Amino acid sequence: MTELAELLELWEPVIGLEVHVQLATRSKAFSPAGVVFGAPPNSLVDPTVLGLPGSLPVFNQAALALALKLGVATGSQIRAKSRFARKHYFYPDQPKNYQISQYDEPLCENGHLDVIIGGAVKRIKLTRIHLEEDAGKLTHVGAMSHVDLNRSGVPLVEVVSAPELTSSEEAAEFMRSLHRLVRWLEISEADMEKGQLRCDANVSVRLRGEDRLGTRTELKNINSFRFVQNAIDHEIARQLRLIDGGGRVERETRLWDADAGQSAPMRSKEEANDYRYFPDPDLPVLVVDGPTMGGILRAQPELPAARFQRYQEDIGLSADDARTMIGERALAEYFDATCKAHGMLKSGRTIANWILTELLGALNKAGKGIAESPMPPERLAALVRLVEDGTISGKIGKEVFEEAFAKGEEPGAIVERRGVQQISDEATLAAVVEEVVAASPKQTAEYQGGKDSLFGYFVGQVMKKTQGRANPVITTDLLKKRLGR
Amino acid sequence: MPALTRKEVEEIALLARLHLGEDELARMETELGAILEHFSSIAAVSTEGVAPMTHAVPIECPLRSDDVVTWTDAEQGLAGAPKREGDLIVVPAVIGGGE
Structure with a gap:
């Protein structure tokens, strides 16, 4: 078996990240239910969150402002008119069977994130930043799952990087830089333990020098800086070993298990990737006007x-x-x-x-x-x-x-x-030096006889007599002169 | 416009999580095919130079201020859940889906 390091000389990892960031609003994206971490389960719901008939979504102004801040800070092109779309899937974390997201006309495109790597800054392209709502939280208990919809409807931005990261370290630094930026701009607390910042990674490898991207796998559930690095390293190694053994990387979604330190393919759901996106008929075109943009540009730190x-x-x-x-x-x-x-x-x-x-x-x-x-x-x-x-x-x-x-x-x-002012007056210090030397005939003789290590003793004595106030530079000078060495 | 194939009907049924029997599949094939055919007449209209429209009324997305309103009927809203355990809704485990 070829060593991993050797394989890495031939093959280049290519990584793109998709990071979800919860926006720090008081209420949800499309309804006035509250957003509070750790509230009693299903207490932060209302007809819109539950997808009850007759409810209609109305978008939260604060969520738009926070997303725009990020758009501006990443130098993104911001659409004056963007659109909400429905992303359909059946899963109990979203009672209305679709998630409100953005598809072909996202709020921000073609931005960049300045990623700090070592002492330098590497600019990584951001394909897009779009608005969407979070889904509820499922806890699996045996054959059943517990559903808490408090998180459902929390406003998110999804930040999608271009596949420009070439190592797990760079990917982790991308995460750190994004985490720092959203906290800096007070867009999100971005507490990863509370799921306020979550990451999926697309990983592929290609022969060095090749322009085309290899087949990628999507890693889900890598929600700490350390997991990002471990999970990506593990996936790069898995793909290289597979190729080295004559195999082929399959396009699949893999779930990272941090406890086991490995990933496993998620059960493939037939047709699951057909989300049937279409413009949400309940939400007209989202307009960003000049004064709003001006305010955000001026306020950027x-x-x-x-x-x-x-x-x-x-x-x-x-x-x-x-x-x-x-x-x-x-x-x-x-x-x-x-x-x-x-x-x-x-x-x-x-x-x-x-x-x-x-x-x-x-x-x-x-x-x-x-x-x-x-x-x-x-x-x-x-x-x-x-x-x-x-x-x-x-x-x-x-x-x-x-x-x-x-x-x-x-x-x-x-x-x-x-009264701790430093004593820098030469005459005053010379008198102290004189006193110290006079009181230490033995040390003086030894020092003058070549015992250099005793010099510190004299400095210490002067400091003692001045309660540490003697200017050390002048003291050293005076002592050297007085002792003749 | 080609008529809908049986395979397409099956795919649509799967996406909509509908379990259709043989006779239903056959009926849908005909009915959905007819609907599609009807709509295909729209394709005959020239739309050159016309921007795609997603809403009939040209209005902007209204925005709400970020104020919290607590729903007082939450209990009633959750009462529709088929099974509950305390405050939580209980469903059969479906591992590996969702976002």
Whole structure:
């Protein structure tokens, strides 16, 4: 049997993702029933959700606005007139036997997602983003299934990527970038454990250099970043082994079983793929007007991928630090606000270090999020300046930080009150050095005799005598001069 | 327009989840064929330069504001379910379908 790595030299995996994202509305897509995760089963229903005769769908304005935000942020072409279609299938998760979706005239087409891979940004084409409603949730219990229709009718966007991802890592990063983006734009909480972001993957392999796509399989139920990667890796290996053994990949839908770490073909339902799409006669053409688009365009914030690049190129953060900083919009905004309050671009890295180590550490300990930080950006900027201009040492700075964080006090006021200003006056420090040397004749002799490791002892003594306030650079200088080495 | 074949009738019946007997299939073949034939007369009309229309009335999709209204008759609505267990509706397990 040929090794997998060898096969991968010959064959290129091609992956396209279809990601469903629940839109963070209060009510459902086509009726005013509420949307609440974890509500008692079947409590969030109404005649439209149940598909009762005489009910009519009316689309939710907020769902449209959220979908448009994503469309704009992904540079998609947005249809001034798009259309809802019925997708027919019989399954107990959808009582009216069709799902309202969009088919040949989706809201958004030809967009792109900027995917952060390592230190770079790779632009992946999005074929389309369309609106649809979620289905109910089925729990299989033996020979029976329990149906909860609370999720039925929740507004979704389905984001469909072009088959441009070439590894499971890229696919997982695509998911992370999309997850980050929808949270950034407050389109969705995108909590994968609550099923607010769900992913299917289309996987195929082709000989490297070949333009045509191979036969693809569709993997369903890969609802965590880790599963995406595992399931795709597993499927690529399965297809390559199959081909290597003289077989052929069949077009099929496979269900990923995360516990077993493998996929199995779903029972093929005859004709199941004939969804008989047609325009929904209950829903006239969906119009997006100029003022709506204008409002969304104006409100668009700087996006995470753009910030990721700016933090590296303009501020000089490492890729890892830049990625951490854009992990949450509130954190990136805190960083930007601190840099702005500080005023010096070249201090960006120092500020980032303070945020990523001291601030995040303290917040973590206090069980708080960045939005609840008791240390406003202006105060952190002031503290960084106190350290930079030598008023206090870095070590004292950390103590002042802790106190400012705990008590909500201005760093400058803490420094004044505690009298912890750094001593940088040479004459004052020279006197301390003199005292230390005079009190340590043995150490002085040993050091002068070649025992270099004793230098730290002298620095320590000076720090002790000054309660850690001695300027370490000047102290080192003075000690070297005084000790003659 | 060719008449409907028996196989097509069977496929349509399957999609609609209808179990049709031999005599019903034969009857549908004739009846559906006649309906299709009737509609095929539309194909004779020239539609060149006419945009496809999906609604008879040219209106825009009305939108509702995102307000929650709790349905007070939920119990009545769910009463139509053939089988229930507490708040849940119970159906025979159909694994592997759906979206």
